[in-house]
Amino acid sequence: MPSRSSTVRIGTEAFARPTEWFGLEDCEITSRGLSTPAVQRLIHARSAPPVPKWTPGKKQDSAQDTRAQELIRKLLYARRTDSIALAESVCNEATSLTWVSPRVQEKMDAAVRSGRLWAEKQIADRQQLFASLERAVADQHHGKVRRLLQLAKAATKDDSSESVNHVITAATDYLTTVATARKKHLNTLLDDLDGSPQYMDPDLFYAKVLELLHAARTVDAISPQRRAQVEAWRKRSGVPAGPDQGCPRCGAGNWLPCLVDTTADEVQGVPHDERMRPIIEERKERQRA
Missing domain, CATH: 1.20.58 (Methane Monooxygenase Hydroxylase; Chain G, domain 1)
Structure with a gap:
């Protein structure tokens, strides 16, 4: 009696498409399970990059x-x-x-x-x-160094060489040294006033307070305690809190530090005589009145 053999066929049905049948030998086992050639074609079609649209008359780059x-x-x-x-x-x-x-x-x-x-x-x-x-660093022009250093740091924010870093470091060190010296000078003036005799020549006392106010304006950061001391000496001396008339010699503005005669950038240690004389004379007039 002849033997019978059966054939196994696997069908794949996709949307709006007829069912496709494949022999078991045409299929393969994948991570998704049993897969037919039709399934492989569908997966490939979905994963393939989209074909760029063509516009008539326009050349693709x-x-x-x-x-x-x-x-x-x-x-x-x-x-x-x-x-x-x-x-x-x-x-x-x-x-x-x-x-x-x-x-x-x-x-x-x-x-x-x-x-x-x-x-x-x-x-x-x-x-x-x-x-x-x-x-500017070599000539010790404080104002010029301060202004140029800001520009230099902005110019090297993404690229700097060893020579450039050397110049920036030298400028930064110079400004730090000046700031330290100015703060020390302010402290010295405050200590001198604290240790001054009770009865001092009024004009000399007034001049010392003006020098103190001048020094305080040259210091970038003053502690609250020191600022209160400066204000106390100003009130005690009678120096007005409002603006002065500036300096006729160097052109410094109201209550701004006087500048060295040889440069328009450097602040000198004490106000010019031409600036202090009218203030002292005005004070004497108020006292006589």
């Missing part, structure tokens, strides 16, 4: 053109953020980029030329800035 346009935008960002290092890096990459279309290549070449000119000017300006800062 190549990968090289896309990268070139990214570099152009990156170069503009480098200029907006004042990053010389980034601008130079982008220019170097743009120069080595090949297989760019003529239309995009022309734009990129113009951007690179403009970017390199900008970077060269920034480097020259930075060199001039640090040379000026170094001279």
Whole structure:
């Protein structure tokens, strides 16, 4: 009697499609279970990247053109953020980029030329800035050092060399030394007034308090205790709390420290005589009245 053999077939039914049947030998065991060729085709179709849409009359950019346009935008960002290092890096990459279309290549070449000119000017300006800062430290121009140091720190926020760091450190140390000396001078004046005799020449006492007020304005940070002492001496001497008339000799503004005659940046230790004389004379007039 002849033997009978049975055949096993696996069917796959998808939405809006007829059922497809496959022999067991055509299927395979995967991590998802038993899978037919139809299932594999569906998985592949869903995981494949979408085909870009085609617009009639519009040419699709190549990968090289896309990268070139990214570099152009990156170069503009480098200029907006004042990053010389980034601008130079982008220019170097743009120069080595090949297989760019003529239309995009022309734009990129113009951007690179403009970017390199900008970077060269920034480097020259930075060199001039640090040379000026170094001279200001050597000449001990406190106001100039303070102003230029802020610009120097902003110019090196993303890139600094050993020589640049040396100039910044020297300027910072100089400002720290000046600040320490001014605070020490203020403390000395306060101690002298505390130890002054009870009956002092009124004009001399008034001049000493003016010098104290002048010194207090040159100190960046005064403790509340010291500030209260300064204010107490001002009230005791009768120096008005309102603005003075400035200095006719150096042009310093109301209640601002007098400046050294040789420079418009350096604060001198005591007010000029031309500034103190009218204040003392006005005080004498009030006393006589």
